[in-house]
Amino acid sequence: MIKSCITCLVIFLTFQEIKATEFDFKDPKGVNNIIFQMDAPLESINGSGDRISGKVSYNPAMPEKTKGTIILDSKSLHVGNPVLKEHMHGIDWLNVEKFKQIKFQLTKLHSIKKEKNDVNALAKGKMTIRNITIEMDIPVKLTYLKGLLEKRNRTPGDLLILRSKFKVKRDDFDIQKGKNLEKVANDIEISLNLAGAYLYK
DSSP: OHHHHHHHHHHHHHHHHHOOEEEEOOOTTOOOEEEEEEEOSSOEEEEEEOOEEEEEEEOTTOGGGOEEEEEEEGGGOEESOHHHHHHHHSTTTTOTTTOOEEEEEEEEEEEEEEETTEEEEEEEEEEEETTEEEEEEEEEEEEEETTOHHHHHSSSEEEEEEEEEEEEEGGGGTSSTTOSTTTSOSEEEEEEEEEEEEEOO
């Protein structure tokens, strides 16, 4: 009887150890954002987007099993020049009325390097822009902060910080392919620093 109880306890604890936690990246503080830059010969364009949502399942003991989706509301993309913003949102470029989301669907992590609470890896997944989907490997750094959500949001829970810098090409997503390259670079440099939350129940 005692051996059976011990066995059950071990199985339960093992299950708890391998169970992934789902982190919500819809930030109630509105701090999460992405930054983008396009550096063409004649002009440099810098902007941001801040309406981010999505969920990621993560277990620090098994980071290779990480899965989830990060979504950006296309209408939240902003640049300082209002005319440029209008063009960027318009039908010839991002067409935000028709293509309302930019999405990265993460299927797994690989090439993983661990250091304390940090995991550096390549995130394999699918990037969707203007309803065109391309498989990509994106470098990411994940930092798991157990119990620290309360210091950020005054709510008990855990934090998962996701950082990344990578490039996409507008040609790949049929964004005015091959046009206006003197003023609008083909390469779009993207950086993000996002906080995902898991609330204790």
